[in-house]
Amino acid sequence: MQNFAGDKQSEVVNSYLEKPIRVQVLDENFQPKEGVKVFFDVLSTPKKAKNAHIEPNVVLTDKEGYAISQITLGSKSGEYLFSAKIVNNSLSNNLLIFSSEARKSNWVFLLVMGLFGGLGLFLFGMEMMSDGMKKSAGDQMRTILRKLTHNRLMAMFIGTIVTMVIQSSSATTVMLVSFVQAQLMTFTQTLGIILGADIGTTITGQIVALKLTDYALLIVAVGFAFTFMGKSDKLKNIGETVLGFGLLFFGMDIMSHSMYPLRTYQPFIDLLLVLENPLLGIFVGAVFTALIQSSSAFTGIVIVLATQGLLTLEASIPMLFGSNIGTCATAFLAGIGASREAKKVAYAHILFKFVGVFIFVWFIPQLAELVRWVSPQGNEELTGMALLAEVVPRQTANAHTIFNVIMAFLFLPFINQFAKIITKFFPDVEEPKELEIVTWHIDYAIIETPTMALELAREEVSRMFKIVSRMLNATLHPFVSEEIIDDEIHTNLSLLEGIRLREQKTNYLNEKLTDYLLKISREKIQDSQAVEVFVTLSIVKDLERIGDIVFNNILPLVDKKNKTGKDFSEEGKEELASYHKKVMKQVNRCTKAFTTLDLNKARKILIKGSKYNDLEAIYRLKHFERIYEEVAESIATDEVHLELIDYFKQVNVHLENIAKSILVEINNEVEE
Numbered sequence: 159m160q161n162f163a164g165d166k167q168s169e170v171v172n173s174y175l176e177k178p179i180r181v182q183v184l185d186e187n188f189q190p191k192e193g194v195k196v197f198f199d200v201l202s203t204p205k206k207a208k209n210a211h212i213e214p215n216v217v218l219t220d221k222e223g224y225a226i227s228q229i230t231l232g233s234k235s236g237e238y239l240f241s242a243k244i245v246n247n248s249l250s251n252n253l254l255i256f257s258s259e260a261r262k263s264n265w266v267f268l269l270v271m272g273l274f275g276g277l278g279l280f281l282f283g284m285e286m287m288s289d290g291m292k293k294s295a296g297d298q299m300r301t302i303l304r305k306l307t308h309n310r311l312m313a314m315f316i317g318t319i320v321t322m323v324i325q326s327s328s329a330t331t332v333m334l335v336s337f338v339q340a341q342l343m344t345f346t347q348t349l350g351i352i353l354g355a356d357i358g359t360t361i362t363g364q365i366v367a368l369k370l371t372d373y374a375l376l377i378v379a380v381g382f383a384f385t386f387m388g389k390s391d392k393l394k395n396i397g398e399t400v401l402g403f404g405l406l407f408f409g410m411d412i413m414s415h416s417m418y419p420l421r422t423y424q425p426f427i428d429l430l431l432v433l434e435n436p437l438l439g440i441f442v443g444a445v446f447t448a449l450i451q452s453s454s455a456f457t458g459i460v461i462v463l464a465t466q467g468l469l470t471l472e473a474s475i476p477m478l479f480g481s482n483i484g485t486c487a488t489a490f491l492a493g494i495g496a497s498r499e500a501k502k503v504a505y506a507h508i509l510f511k512f513v514g515v516f517i518f519v520w521f522i523p524q525l526a527e528l529v530r531w532v533s534p535q536g537n538e539e540l541t542g543m544a545l546l547a548e549v550v551p552r553q554t555a556n557a558h559t560i561f562n563v564i565m566a567f568l569f570l571p572f573i574n575q576f577a578k579i580i581t582k583f584f585p586d587v588e589e590p591k592e593l594e595i596v597t598w599h600i601d602y603a604i605i606e607t608p609t610m611a612l613e614l615a616r617e618e619v620s621r622m623f624k625i626v627s628r629m630l631n632a633t634l635h636p637f638v639s640e641e642i643i644d645d646e647i648h649t650n651l652s653l654l655e656g657i658r659l660r661e662q663k664t665n666y667l668n669e670k671l672t673d674y675l676l677k678i679s680r681e682k683i684q685d686s687q688a689v690e691v692f693v694t695l696s697i698v699k700d701l702e703r704i705g706d707i708v709f710n711n712i713l714p715l716v717d718k719k720n721k722t723g724k725d726f727s728e729e730g731k732e733e734l735a736s737y738h739k740k741v742m743k744q745v746n747r748c749t750k751a752f753t754t755l756d757l758n759k760a761r762k763i764l765i766k767g768s769k770y771n772d773l774e775a776i777y778r779l780k781h782f783e784r785i786y787e788e789v790a791e792s793i794a795t796d797e798v799h800l801e802l803i804d805y806f807k808q809v810n811v812h813l814e815n816i817a818k819s820i821l822v823e824i825n826n827e828v829e830e
């Protein structure tokens with residue numbers, strides 16, 4: 159007797175199966191045997207199931223040796239087993255077992271709810287795991303992208319590590335766009351990192367392919383304990399990572415169970431078979447990944463399908479290729495409205511992906527064989543869907559990794575050529591920037607990664623230091639010389655016009671940096687980062703106040719002095735020049751202390767600041783001595799002289815405030 163048709167069907171509870179059970183009875187010569195009694199029976203049903211039956215339960219075979227019976231499923235969802243047997247010792251294979259799956263009447267709703275609910279938990283867990291890893295990495299993440307040599311392998315390695323931490327190659331690319339836009343990196347430097355990022359994003363797939371769903375809730379419990387009972391930030395961050403890890407697997411388990419009815423749903427199985435068509439598989443992968451903006455999440459879904467035995471390796475590979483294309487959507491959006499150099503980064507990522515997929519799509523069978531060769535072999539006793547469920551999840555993760563590793567090493571030697579191709583589309587041109595009142599470094603697209611956002615904010619503050627320094631440096635000349643000179647940078651502007659322009663810039667930067675830093679403070683940041691945010695805000699306010707002193711207080715003194723018709727005495731000029739020089743040294747010390755977080759420089763500012771305050775009192779007394787000696791110039795310029803040196807002293811006080819803020823940040827770094 160042979161199993162001819164009707165096995166492994168599925169239908170909703172209390173309904174007929176679409177296809178009847180049909181068996182064929184053959185004699186010892188494998189010829190159809192007519193008139194043989196075939197007994198059909200219900201072998202097992204889910205617990206408390208009613209009304210499951212098979213009719214007719216006794217059938218005589220026809221001329222072709224066929225016996226046909228119709229199954230009605232019972233009232234409970236689950237697996238039903240039916241038998242077909244003959245009582246004839248002369249015939250072999252007298253018993254056949256048929257299995258059928260009964261689905262709940264609302265199974266589609268439950269599937270959709272489980273799939274999207276599980277996907278939500280999966281993505282939430284992945285985000286939480288990423289946040290925990292980023293916090294654990296701390297400020298090392300902040301400078302790792304900038305401490306690059308021109309060694310391509312090192313750049314690729316750094317890209318891999320960074321993306322392993324933030325769990326998204328798209329996010330890495332967005333960061334690179336921001337860094338290039340902020341002039342912290344060159345376009346060519348980013349190419350090796352992009353290739354490494356593509357490798358790093360496959361780690362999520364490798365994690366998902368681990369068969370840990372049975373332990374998901376245990377992992378959640380451990381992560382919860384660390385997160386809410388840990389006394390140090392380090393333990394809490396580790397707990398957050400573990401908790402996210404567990405939620406990721408719990409979401410995956412929910413998706414897996416919700417998809418179980420699809421194992422026997424023939425229309426869905428037929429659809430998945432169609433996906434072995436490379437172009438269709440690539441299209442589905444690209445569209446779905448672009449919608450959820452995470453190739454890691456889509457890879458997880460593909461692996462979940464594979465755990466149910468619903469996918470072959472040849473069907474999963476094109477979808478993985480599609481996910482690599484779909485992830486370019488984020489990079490494309492990041493490039494819109496960005497600078498020319500930043501656009502190059504975004505489109506380099508897109509070019510790498512498209513070229514890689516175009517090359518590999520012709521070698522899917524060869525890639526599949528390579529993946530099978532390097533992947534663990536399944537249980538030899540398993541067949542069909544059970545075998546696919548055993549081996550394809552790991553093979554899918556390995557295929558994703560192997561594709562990106564080969565692509566990275568294939569493209570790495572040709573980075574310069576790729577750079578030239580991209581540059582042809584976006585040729586380098588002179589972009590006048592100095593006269594524009596804009597931010598150069600801060601990028602709101604990167605705020606969700608506070609560590610990197612703070613680095614960009616620091617770069618913008620460093621630029622603000624330079625602007626204030628140039629303003630202050632220009633203030634002395636109008637008081638000690640009648641020569642009208644141009645601005646040191648903008649030769650089309652006068653010295654005083656240059657000061658006015660920079661005052662507008664400092665006000666603008668104060669407004670933008672304040673908004674940017676406050677937005678960072680609303681993100682999930684560590685206590686040490688919160689301290690840094692408010693320390694940086696304090697420094698910005700002091701710099702803006704120095705700009706105000708120069709523009710609102712010192713600059714009007716030029717006209718006031720000119721109205722006297724007198725110049726300062728030679729001694730007075732020397733004292734003002736000396737004090738101005740010392741204040742400029744303080745500005746330079748502050749700039750270096752801020753950029754390098756140099757403890758000694760910050761302390762030196764406070765020591766020198768105290769001395770300079772005393773020096774101001776000495777110079778004030780000397781001025782009074784000249785008044786007493788009736789020096790005409792000193793008498794005529796008395797008010798201007800005293801106000802000017804007092805404003806220089808006020809600048810010095812604000813620089814001391816900045817030094818104190820820097821010391822708070824340095825101590826915060828040490829405590830962390």
